[in-house]
Amino acid sequence: MSTRYRLFISITPGLESLLAAELGELGLLTSSFELRTGGLELAGDLELLKALCRCSRLAEGVRVRVGKPTAVRDFKALEAVVARQPWHAFLRRGGPAPRLRVSCERSKLYHSDAVAERVAGAIARAVDLDVEANRDDDGEAPLVHVRLVRDELQLSIDAVGERLHRRGYRRHVGQAPLRETLAAACLRAAGYRGRRALWDPFCGSGTLLCEAVLAARGVAPGGAREFAFTRWPSLAGRAPDATRGPLTAASALAIGSDRDHGVLRAAQTNVARAGLRGAVALLAGEPQSVADQIPAGALLVCNPPYGRRLSRSSRELVATYRQLTELLTRRRDLEAWVLTSAGELLRAPRLCWEVALRFDNRGLRVALWQLRR
Structure with a gap:
């Protein structure tokens, strides 16, 4: 039985309906999707994750939710919730500690640096990570999103790596380039x-x-690049095919x-x-x-x-x-x-x-x- 993921596909706020329309045309919009500010959330398997990363022209990023939204009001509860998540599926034992992107809104734990310190420690202990390994890296370390809103914690891990707008062809830009x-x-x-x-x-x-x-x-924007999820331990040996869509209007x-x-x-x-x-x-x-x-x-x-x-x-x-x-x-x-x-x-x-x-x-x-x- 294939693993099911809860996925958040991010986009510039204001463009969510366009993203939903695009994914619908691509056949990637499940019946249970929910529009959110700055993206949409849906559930799917590895094949859907691959297709979202490779085929969406509008998406800025794709995250996999780690655990369910959980009430957290103190550091002890925060560390306990983080420690029990299945980090071994996403992080390699002895590998670099993940980068953290933390946001705290209207929560008792409002200091993002303090939250980041506790989360980093809990993950490192759970997976036995090398906390020194990513200090001077070039951004290849996994990225974990930590979001606290009204005392509710949601953890996510980036599935993409380099942002999706970087198609690979644009090496020269003007003074005010459009993504x-x-x-x-x-x-x-x-x-x-x-x-x-x-x-x-x-x-x-x-x-x-x-x-x-x-x-x-019909050229898939991510058809010739690699993604962060291909390096997850749980997906070892299951790298996606570098497929491209059919040519529909060559003229x-x-x-x-x-x-x-x-x-x-x-x-x-x-x-x-x-x-x-x-x-x-x-x-x-x-x-x-x-x-x-x-x-x-x-x-x-x-x-x-x-x-x-x-x-x-x-x-x-x-x-x-x-x-x-x-x-x-x-x-x-x-x-x-x-x-x-x-x-x-x-x-x-x-x-x-x-x-x-x-x-x-x-x-x-x-x-x-x-x-x-």
């Missing part, structure tokens, strides 16, 4: 399926372009443009690393100057300049958004979705915008705006 998972979420919200041309007029290092074509081709075309020749070179490198030469076209120039090369009816999805380092009253920023709105006024065949924290700069006569999503990007509240024609 691959967030790019994928914007594309899903915009309804992109690879059936028409996509244009990003502020493409930067090409993240939106690569995510679009890889998704359209998908994405067009990126940018006025910065330096970031275009970075985009060219990233596109090549992703194996997408021939599927992504890169053009140099302002949006207005390259617009005539964009096919009629294209889907425009972009992440134009914004952020704390840019003043919303600066001439350059205002001019950039004005050019974009003038372009969209002229090219009424384009469907447009714009991710920005400066939505007020999109206002223009004859253009009606609506917020489709709100979430935080690098500590800044942003919105994905949809142009309603």
Whole structure:
């Protein structure tokens, strides 16, 4: 009988419904799932764990719950609960002590450092760990999440390792890169399926372009990487197959443009690393100057300049958004979705915008705006 896990799939808060929709389409959403702030929780076996890590484009991480939520109000109870968990299934005897990520909210045990010290000691004693082994490591030690909310303790262990947004193709980035998972979420919200041309007029290092074509081709984002769960003692000799999904839209075309020749070179490198030469076209120039090369009816999805380092009253920023709105006024065949924290700069006569999503990007509240024609 296969082991059953309680799994928490994390995502940027505000995008939980998109994650549920994606997992449903992939056939990975069990009937008992529950939406949580910042993710969703469900139960499944090893095959489901493998598929979640390998196939979700939106998920930021996957954790396995260790034990059930338990009331804890003092350090003695905390150590007792931690000590009786099945750590031998996840941690190797004599191996490095895990890294801990602790959060305490509205609990009697409110000092996270003190909680971390007790948890670390209890785990080390239970598994006979080498507590000195991970002091100078590079992040390969297992990661245990310790969450105390209203005196209720939930322990979890990271099943992923390196964060899921790191697909492996993006070695060069611009000044304000968009994480691959967030790019994928914007594309899903915009309804992109690879059936028409996509244009990003502020493409930067090409993240939106690569995510679009890889998704359209059905390439599993984690199909060629390893995950932390493959090193668990309980799964020794049961490493997952490095499978990829079927190619569904090999002819998908994405067009990126940018006025910065330096970031275009970075985009060219990233596109090549992703194996997408021939599927992504890169053009140099302002949006207005390259617009005539964009096919009629294209889907425009972009992440134009914004952020704390840019003043919303600066001439350059205002001019950039004005050019974009003038372009969209002229090219009424384009469907447009714009991710920005400066939505007020999109206002223009004859253009009606609506917020489709709100979430935080690098500590800044942003919105994905949809142009309603």
